[in-house]
Amino acid sequence: MKTIKIPYSPRPQQRVLHNALDKYRFAVCVMHRRAGKTVFAINHLIKLALTSKKKNFRGAFFSPTRVQSKLIAADYLKEFSRAVPGIKYNETELRMDYPTGGRVQLFGAENPDAARGQYFDFVVCDEYAQMDSRMFAEIIRPAIADRLGSCLFIGTPQGMNSFYDLFEDAKSLPDWYTCMFKASETGLVIKEELESARKLMTEDQYQQEFECSWTANLQGAIYGKIISKMEDDKKISHYPYDPGYPVDVYFDLGISDQTAILFTQQIGRALFIIDCYNDSNKSLDFYADYIKKKQYNIRNYVFPHDVEQRELSTGHTRKEYAFSMGMRPIKVCPKLPIEDGVHAGQILLAKTYIDRSNCKPFLDAMKWYHRKWLDKQRVFSKPVHDHSSHYADAFRTCAIAIRDLDLDENRRLEKFAQGTDYNPLNTRN
Numbered sequence: 130m131k132t133i134k135i136p137y138s139p140r141p142q143q144r145v146l147h148n149a150l151d152k153y154r155f156a157v158c159v160m161h162r163r164a165g166k167t168v169f170a171i172n173h174l175i176k177l178a179l180t181s182k183k184k185n186f187r188g189a190f191f192s193p194t195r196v197q198s199k200l201i202a203a204d205y206l207k208e209f210s211r212a213v214p215g216i217k218y219n220e221t222e223l224r225m226d227y228p229t230g231g232r233v234q235l236f237g238a239e240n241p242d243a244a245r246g247q248y249f250d251f252v253v254c255d256e257y258a259q260m261d262s263r264m265f266a267e268i269i270r271p272a273i274a275d276r277l278g279s280c281l282f283i284g285t286p287q288g289m290n291s292f293y294d295l296f297e298d299a300k301s302l303p304d305w306y307t308c309m310f311k312a313s314e315t316g317l318v319i320k321e322e323l324e325s326a327r328k329l330m331t332e333d334q335y336q337q338e339f340e341c342s343w344t345a346n347l348q349g350a351i352y353g354k355i356i357s358k359m360e361d362d363k364k365i366s367h368y369p370y371d372p373g374y375p376v377d378v379y380f381d382l383g384i385s386d387q388t389a390i391l392f393t394q395q396i397g398r399a400l401f402i403i404d405c406y407n408d409s410n411k412s413l414d415f416y417a418d419y420i421k422k423k424q425y426n427i428r429n430y431v432f433p434h435d436v437e438q439r440e441l442s443t444g445h446t447r448k449e450y451a452f453s454m455g456m457r458p459i460k461v462c463p464k465l466p467i468e469d470g471v472h473a474g475q476i477l478l479a480k481t482y483i484d485r486s487n488c489k490p491f492l493d494a495m496k497w498y499h500r501k502w503l504d505k506q507r508v509f510s511k512p513v514h515d516h517s518s519h520y521a522d523a524f525r526t527c528a529i530a531i532r533d534l535d536l537d538e539n540r541r542l543e544k545f546a547q548g549t550d551y552n553p554l555n556t557r558n
């Protein structure tokens with residue numbers, strides 16, 4: 130057998146990824162800028178086109194646009210394939226045919242229909258953060274179904290978009306490989322170059338592009354930076370229910386909208402968020418039942434102020450309903466301006482520990498909760514009302530209630546006893 134020498138020698142990280150792709154069907158690789166993502170992906174396609182046991186191997190490479198594929202990936206494809214005798218490159222179709230019968234074709238994700246009707250054995254989505262997430266479901270997944278093809282998603286973060294969701298979901302799927310390579314860990318970009326880049330970028334941009342932060346550059350993120358620090362301090366980890374302490378339940382109640390529920394425990398000065406739940410179009414008895422089934426030792430059910438509004442149709446309040454369903458004792462959080470609640474939330478979050486596996490939807494919402502930049506006024510808006518607001522509002526209720534309500538009666542009595550000379554056993558004179 131003739132040996133062909135491809136002018137590519139993988140960097141250690143690229144070698145790790147080539148090996149992983151041989152074992153896993155799907156991979157999500159998050160890597161910093163200039164780490165060698167595109168070179169790695171193209172070389173993996175070339176390797177498969179030359180060595181795959183599948184007859185007439187078909188590989189596809191998607192950049193966010195066809196122009197990007199043509200400008201960057203096509204050069205790599207030609208350069209690294211040039212040692213292979215008998216190759217044919219079709220400039221119009223951005224397609225390389227190999228003498229093995231294998232083929233690698235480049236596409237732009239802005240026009241995925243160009244790839245319709247073909248089968249693929251291996252697909253690369255390079256800079257997936259910039260692609261429309263429907264592309265995978267509608268174009269790629271069906272195209273790899275015939276021959277049980279594989280798919281690699283690779284890129285640098287760009288906020289909490291579908292690339293983030295895919296990365297987080299993939300972590301718990303058995304045939305998916307995930308990895309994250311930050312510039313401070315790989316050493317692939319020399320120190321001087323990183324320092325020079327840092328001078329020209331904002332810290333948030335640098336954290337996104339070189340340290341793979343999903344949240345740093347999210348414009349107007351309200352809790353993003355605190356959550357990144359919590360990750361570094363290992364405050365988001367395995368913190369499940371501790372039966373030795375009671376649980377407080379906080380609500381954000383929606384009627385036709387979403388309802389969000391947080392389960393917390395106060396242990397010493399710290400708050401632990403041990404669990405969460407959200408749903409929509411469900412009645413209060415559904416939530417009462419759901420909470421009961423958890424079998425937590427519940428100390429308080431804490432609702433936002435609107436629970437005291439009387440419903441026109443029945444003349445009763447939702448507080449009365451909640452009480453009659455066994456949700457007691459009930460505490461009602463005072464109404465405060467939203468900015469006061471957000472401020473209280475930021476202070477509380479710094480003292481909070483979160484159970485990662487039970488609270489993923491809560492964490493996602495808190496990372497996303499943000500303000501919009503208003504160009505004309507040159508200010509940030511009030512927090513945007515979207516899917517993230519419900520959990521953020523439940524947390525805001527928690528932050529105000531912990532501060533302003535007497536949630537823990539014993540602690541109040543302890544404080545009282547410490548601050549007075551009162552002794553209930555003393556008799557007069």
Ligand SMILES: Nc1ncnc2c1ncn2[C@@H]1O[C@H](COP(=O)(O)OP(=O)(O)OP(=O)(O)O)[C@@H](O)[C@H]1O
Pocket residue numbers: 137138139140143161162163164165166167168169285
């Ligand atoms: N194994 C390797 N050996 C030598 N040079 C490499 C290797 N892999 C990548 N490079 C070089 O590193 C640089 C960046 O490579 P590449 O374009 O693949 O990075 P990237 O992570 O896709 O960058 P970007 O984030 O800008 O898209 C290029 O100059 C490329 O030639």
Ligand SMILES: [Mg+2]
Pocket residue numbers: 166167168255
């Ligand atoms: Mg690239």
